[in-house]
Structure formats: C-alpha cells, structure tokens
Amino acid sequence: MTFASSPLAIVVLAAGKGTRMKSDLHKVLHPIAGRPMLDHLLASARELAPERQVVIAGHGREQLEKALGTRAAIAVQEPQLGTGHAVQQAQAALAGFDGDVLILYGDVPFVRPETMRAMIARLHAEDAPAVVVLGFEPAEPLQYGRVLAHDDGRIAMMVEYKDATEEQRACRLCNSGLMAVKSADLFDLLAKVGNENSQGEYYLVDIVNIATLEGRACAVIVTDDPDEVGGINSRGELAEAEARWQHRRRALAMAEGVTLVAPETVYFAWDTQLGRDVTIEPNVVFGPGVTVADDVTIHAFSHLEGATLESGVAIGPFARLRPGAVLKRGSKVGNFVEMKQAVLGEGAKANHLTYLGNAEIGAGANIGAGTITCNYDGYFKHRTVIGERAFIGSNSALVAPVRIGADAIVAAGSAVTRDVADGELRLVRGEQLVKPGWADRFHDAMKKKKVEKDG
Structure with a gap:
C-alpha cells in the first residue's frame, strides 16, 4: 500500500531493441555498479511495496524472463507500435487490479523512491488529476517531448518533439515519460489513443491530451534532479x-x-x-x-x-x-x-x-x-x-x-x-647433493665447445 491504503502496480517498459548498445545482452540488463539497471529501478520501486509488477518485453524477452524469475510478470509487445501500445500490453496482467499504476522505463534506472511517492501523492490531491507526469528541465532540452503547463502545474498540452512547433520547442519543461494513473482510467484512455503523428505510433503522452480534452485535469511535478530521469541508450x-x-x-x-x-x-x-x-x-x-x-x-x-x-x-x-x-x-x-x-x-x-x-x-x-x-x-x-x-x-x-x-x-x-x-x-624436501668442482668443470667444457664451434 502506498497512499491512503490504495494498492500500487508498477509497469516497466523494456520492449525496445536497444540497437545503439550493439549488444546481445538486453539493454536493461547491462550493469551499473555490478547490478543490472533494471534491478536498480525495481529496488527503488520495491520501497513503495507494489502489489503487482509488470515488465513489458519484446526483443530479448527470454533474457528478461530468466533475470526476473517470479519477481514480475512479463507482458509481450510484438510488434512495437509505441509507448502507448506498450502499456496496453499490461492490461491482462493487471486484470482485476484496482489502484494506482506507476509507469516507469527499464532504461531509466535511477528514479528515486521519494520521486515515485511524490507522483502518487499528486495523483491523490484534491483536484484529482487523471494523469500525473514527471517533468524535468535539462540543461539542453534537445529532442525531448515538451510539457506545456500552467504555473500551478496543470498541463495544457503535451507534445512529442517531432510534432512540436518552434514555439512549443522553446518550452524547457520536458517529459520524462514517467506517469502515474489510476487503473480505472488508464486503459480507457489508452483505448482512445490514435497514431496520427509523424511516427505512426501510439504515444503514451496522448492519454494526457485526451483526458484534457474531456475536461479532466492532468498535472506535472518536476524533479529537482534531472539526472534521475536520464535514459541509457548507448x-x-x-x-x-x-x-x-x-x-x-x-x-x-x-x-x-x-x-x-x-x-x-x-x-x-x-x-x-x-x-x-x-x-x-x-x-x-x-x-x-x-x-x-x-x-x-x-x-x-x-x-x-x-x-x-x-x-x-x-x-x-x-x-x-x-x-x-x-x-x-x-x-x-x-x-x-x-x-x-x-x-x-x-x-x-x-x-x-x-x-x-x-x-x-x-x-x-x-x-x-x-x-x-x-x-x-x-x-x-x-x-x-x-x-x-x-x-x-x-x-x-x-x-x-x-x-x-x-x-x-x-x-x-x-x-x-x-x-x-x-x-x-x-619437512618434505629432496635430499641435497653436493658435488665439489662439478660446476667449474661444466663451465670449462662448455666454453671449449663454444670456441670450437665459433672458431
């Protein structure tokens, strides 16, 4: 239990091929400080005592199954049609679950337990947001998706970088991809997500825009440590x-x-x-x-x-x-x-x-x-x-x-x-033999042979 006796489920996205790693080892199993990055993340999540854990797998799922054992259910995403489609694959594993769902990424291993708790707490605030997004403000926003939010943290719109205008790209508040959603809302919102975008994918961020258009509030909280949401892709x-x-x-x-x-x-x-x-x-x-x-x-x-x-x-x-x-x-x-x-x-x-x-x-x-x-x-x-x-x-x-x-x-x-x-x-040694003058005679003989050979 994590907040007011509400049970928690963790969904970890780990279906990507990790091609930039150029490795036969699944990306999220590469170690940091001798521990697979996925285990760093699950250890932090464990402090919130989740009732269920689901890892979304695709490429290399056999490796994940072996590494995880019974610690988490595996849901397979095949083919990979975007982050929204990935989370949908957890629906069967979360059947009958009524509580909060925290969506994490296997290649973002250092999210702190206190950050996860803050996301859940915001989900249960008085304004009852449909979705809570974890935002961050990196030194270089680069090609991260943007979170367009009001001063009070209510989200006006979320947009992927490739679909953003220049004005929207000027916003420095970026989307980490991490979200908290009540299970009662999550799959209903995902069912309404389309793929009319530059990538032809089903974006998870669109559940925020859909909820907003339906008149429901969504909120962003901002981490004070951008490093904790840094992804690892190479x-x-x-x-x-x-x-x-x-x-x-x-x-x-x-x-x-x-x-x-x-x-x-x-x-x-x-x-x-x-x-x-x-x-x-x-x-x-x-x-x-x-x-x-x-x-x-x-x-x-x-x-x-x-x-x-x-x-x-x-x-x-x-x-x-x-x-x-x-x-x-x-x-x-x-x-x-x-x-x-x-x-x-x-x-x-x-x-x-x-x-x-x-x-x-x-x-x-x-x-x-x-x-x-x-x-x-x-x-x-x-x-x-x-x-x-x-x-x-x-x-x-x-x-x-x-x-x-x-x-x-x-x-x-x-x-x-x-x-x-x-x-x-x-005392276990061979007997020492002493042969006086033997070494001198050996050296004389060998020197003579060498002279004859060189001569």
Whole structure:
C-alpha cells in the first residue's frame, strides 16, 4: 500500500531493441555498479511495496524472463507500435487490479523512491488529476517531448518533439515519460489513443491530451534532479551513468567516515558496505557482496568481491579477495595474495605471494611467502585446515585435503600431502647433493665447445 491504503502496480517498459548498445545482452540488463539497471529501478520501486509488477518485453524477452524469475510478470509487445501500445500490453496482467499504476522505463534506472511517492501523492490531491507526469528541465532540452503547463502545474498540452512547433520547442519543461494513473482510467484512455503523428505510433503522452480534452485535469511535478530521469541508450551513456553513480557513492562514503586517498580511482559495487575509519588507497575495486567493518585499511590496487573484512584488518597492496573470503579481526593479507572460500583467523597473516582457497586458517597463524593450498584435483575442490599459531614456511604446497595442527611448523619448500599433528615439524624436501668442482668443470667444457664451434 502506498497512499491512503490504495494498492500500487508498477509497469516497466523494456520492449525496445536497444540497437545503439550493439549488444546481445538486453539493454536493461547491462550493469551499473555490478547490478543490472533494471534491478536498480525495481529496488527503488520495491520501497513503495507494489502489489503487482509488470515488465513489458519484446526483443530479448527470454533474457528478461530468466533475470526476473517470479519477481514480475512479463507482458509481450510484438510488434512495437509505441509507448502507448506498450502499456496496453499490461492490461491482462493487471486484470482485476484496482489502484494506482506507476509507469516507469527499464532504461531509466535511477528514479528515486521519494520521486515515485511524490507522483502518487499528486495523483491523490484534491483536484484529482487523471494523469500525473514527471517533468524535468535539462540543461539542453534537445529532442525531448515538451510539457506545456500552467504555473500551478496543470498541463495544457503535451507534445512529442517531432510534432512540436518552434514555439512549443522553446518550452524547457520536458517529459520524462514517467506517469502515474489510476487503473480505472488508464486503459480507457489508452483505448482512445490514435497514431496520427509523424511516427505512426501510439504515444503514451496522448492519454494526457485526451483526458484534457474531456475536461479532466492532468498535472506535472518536476524533479529537482534531472539526472534521475536520464535514459541509457548507448555504451557511452552507460559509462556516464556509471560515473555519476560512482561519484555519488564516493561522496556518501566520505561523508560517513571513510578516507578515500584518491576518490576518483575507487570503484564501489551497488551493495558495498563500509564501516567508519576505513582507509581506501588508490585504484581499489569492489565487486558485489563486500562488507567492511570499522578501522580497516585497504591498500592500493586491491580487488574485492564477496568478501567480509572484520575490524582492524589490513589488505594489499595488490590483494585479491574472491567470494567467500573472510578476514577475522586484526588479520592481514599482503601484496599479491589471493583468497577464495577461505577464512583467515583473528590476527593471522599471509603477507606475500600466496593463494588460500577452500581453507580455514586458525588465529595467529603465519602463512609464508609463496604458500599455495592445492585445493583442486581437476574434478573436485578439497579443504585445507591450518591450526592456531601454525607456521607455514615459504614456498610450501599444502595438498588438500590436509590438516595442519595447532603450533605446527611446516618447513620452507615442503609439499605436504598428509596431516601434520599439533606441535609437529614437517619437512618434505629432496635430499641435497653436493658435488665439489662439478660446476667449474661444466663451465670449462662448455666454453671449449663454444670456441670450437665459433672458431
């Protein structure tokens, strides 16, 4: 329920071919901050607790069906005959629904929940507008449709750019395409829309003009942030949207107590969680699923995804944390260390050139440079368990499944294939052979051969 107990339905238009993206991936599934743009929009709409959600699909509908699952009904628009025709395709999915309908666009992902609420609130104002339009005033109106409105927000007329006169194009109030309409009005108005225009299409904006001609008021509200209604139609616009999102997320992080040494070089994911007094050095990238507690330092050129860092942790530079990496309080990962599906215990350290996969490392353990947990046999993953305070010497290979006991020592250069007991020293090396003078004789012989060959 969104307003005075009136149920809400969301209709998202996503039937376009997205030809300017030049991609086999559906346009609205291209990610921003690691999340499909359609999911950004649906997440905002979810805050209004919609009773029904309908996505209008055309080209690439199989991709949308797979991505959405049961989160929204799919209505197919085929052929594509304009935005008004697209919304008509939701009629069957909204059969029996009596409430408010919010019409959104899948390639306009950053509409704020408060803007959506404002549209619904205006729909329920005392003058009871038939349609509420979200308008915006961009720096360059370009070829957007225009909203010709009175000072009180009542709409006199709406016109697409291609059908507008020069005088109408001089109006700077543009149509975002987003609308709020009561379900009792929506499909009746759509049934009256014709296609007598330069494109031969059924325009959604015409429901405003039809309602106005019938003597009903329609209203526009204007967003104070034109960026929130910016559509994404090309790779360039996708990059611009990513840049805007990252800029705002960096500003939020710093406002909440995070130090970004070089903000413009840090990239967050849509769900990155950061504590206070976190320091992030240049060129750090966050993939989805990262949680960082207080007092953590992330050194330069590190990449994190699906990882959890508890307080007091330090990683990098050049660390890579992959999904399932957990660093307990005060632990440390140094340069060129990679972790996946591994837990580094409280105060444990892996400072250099190490891979820890499918592993559990106990508190206070020290993992020497060049250590590898050999977790994959070509068919299955196996687990390595390292006990508390264990010391793993440099250049060791721990062949899983294997368990290293508490306080045990694995000597440098060992290849460990059997469990090591608590407090035990395990040394696995080939015997060293010493042949005095052998190298000198080898060099003399080879030099002589070279002279004979060159001579």
